[in-house]
Amino acid sequence: MNKGFNIFIFLRVTIGGFFVLVSVDTLMGPFQNFLYVVQAYEIFPDIVEKGVAFIVPWVEFFLGVFLVIGLWTRNALKGLLVLVTGLIGVVSSAIIRGLPLDDCGCFGELFSVSLKGTLLIDIALFVFVGLMLVNLAKTSLLSLDQYYQKTE
Amino acid sequence: MTLTKRTLTILIIAGGVALICGAKFIGKVLQGDDRQVVVQAGRKKGNPDADLKIIEYMDFQCGACAKGAIIINSYLKDNPDKISMEMNHFPLRFHKHGFLSSRYAECASRQGKFWPYHDLLIKRQRQWSKLLNPVPVFESFAKESGIYMDEFKMCLEDETVDARIVEIKAEGKARGVKATPTYFINGEMVVGVKSLIKELFEYFGKKHESEQDQPEEYHGNH
Numbered sequence: 578m579n580k581g582f583n584i585f586i587f588l589r590v591t592i593g594g595f596f597v598l599v600s601v602d603t604l605m606g607p608f609q610n611f612l613y614v615v616q617a618y619e620i621f622p623d624i625v626e627k628g629v630a631f632i633v634p635w636v637e638f639f640l641g642v643f644l645v646i647g648l649w650t651r652n653a654l655k656g657l658l659v660l661v662t663g664l665i666g667v668v669s670s671a672i673i674r675g676l677p678l679d680d681c682g683c684f685g686e687l688f689s690v691s692l693k694g695t696l697l698i699d700i701a702l703f704v705f706v707g708l709m710l711v712n713l714a715k716t717s718l719l720s721l722d723q724y725y726q727k728t729e
Numbered sequence: 730m731t732l733t734k735r736t737l738t739i740l741i742i743a744g745g746v747a748l749i750c751g752a753k754f755i756g757k758v759l760q761g762d763d764r765q766v767v768v769q770a771g772r773k774k775g776n777p778d779a780d781l782k783i784i785e786y787m788d789f790q791c792g793a794c795a796k797g798a799i800i801i802n803s804y805l806k807d808n809p810d811k812i813s814m815e816m817n818h819f820p821l822r823f824h825k826h827g828f829l830s831s832r833y834a835e836c837a838s839r840q841g842k843f844w845p846y847h848d849l850l851i852k853r854q855r856q857w858s859k860l861l862n863p864v865p866v867f868e869s870f871a872k873e874s875g876i877y878m879d880e881f882k883m884c885l886e887d888e889t890v891d892a893r894i895v896e897i898k899a900e901g902k903a904r905g906v907k908a909t910p911t912y913f914i915n916g917e918m919v920v921g922v923k924s925l926i927k928e929l930f931e932y933f934g935k936k937h938e939s940e941q942d943q944p945e946e947y948h949g950n951h
Contacts, residue, residue, distance in 0.1 A: 601749070605752065
């Protein structure tokens with residue numbers, strides 16, 4: 578076993594923790610706040626917006642939790658890859674359409690990064706999640722998956 | 730006894746849902762709906778006994794807030810007896826002139842000129858929101874609103890004005906306000922212009938012409 582510093586475990590816990598923190602903040606606040614964010618992107622039909630605003634924070638939360646503890650790590654990483662790809666698509670589309678999201682106040686004060694800044698963060702997340710998926714064995718060290726693998 | 734992977738997964742999901750929902754419920758119960766801040770009469774308009782009560786939290790520099798305010802103004806113009814309106818400051822940190830514009834508006838309210846000043850800030854938002862120094866524009870709005878300038882300038886230096894705005898914003902945060910514009914329509918939280926339009930449409934049963942309105946373009950010298 579590699580006894581030195583393992584960057585992939587660090588990435589797994591940090592990125593998983595990031596998703597948990599962001600989603601808990603969304604889930605604990607009023608639903609309408611996140612619905613406003615979804616509406617601001619003007620990408621989903623009215624009927625879908627509420628569903629997206631309800632489901633996305635829960636998906637982020639559980640993917641984050643599973644990543645931190647290392648349970649179903651491969652599936653959690655695949656899920657995050659899909660989620661982050663979706664976010665990159667949505668943010669890119671907003672930039673291309675010139676939506677005035679930087680100015681609208683829809684994100685409140687917690688996350689006042691510009692759209693281009695948001696896109697860069699999403700791309701970085703995509704790269705890190707991809708790297709963890711490619712190096713799954715190293716990423717799964719000190720995880721529940723490893724524990725179950727040993728006991729099986 | 731060792732849990733199987735599947736059982737542990739189910740426990741984590743059930744525990745996570747219970748934890749979040751429980752914490753949210755407890756938070757709501759502890760917080761209650763006690764409003765501590767007494768709203769100054771100057772920031773209220775319409776019929777205080779109206780069935781439709783709108784409490785708004787806004788930032789004068791936010792584009793969506795301007796659109797929402799224009800829409801509410803139009804409904805109020807057509808239905809002055811059916812709406813009670815109350816505006817509350819919620820200047821966002823990253824809007825450079827958000828707090829300053831609130832300070833000017835609050836001082837205008839001390840001379841009973843809040844709404845004329847509010848309307849100028851909103852309608853001509855594009856005139857000042859991108860300026861490095863919007864003070865000359867804010868002063869010209871004050872003159873246009875018929876405000877006594879000496880008293881106004883003294884008020885602008887009064888620290889209690891800033892404290893008041895901070896207090897109002899803190900009260901909004903305690904009610905769950907994060908983004909602007911946020912409305913409480915008969916106590917129900919409504920965030921953003923799209924949801925506002927939907928609520929007003931449901932209440933009045935018709936769309937308003939002003940729903941396409943935008944703040945005025947400005948072609949002046951500022």
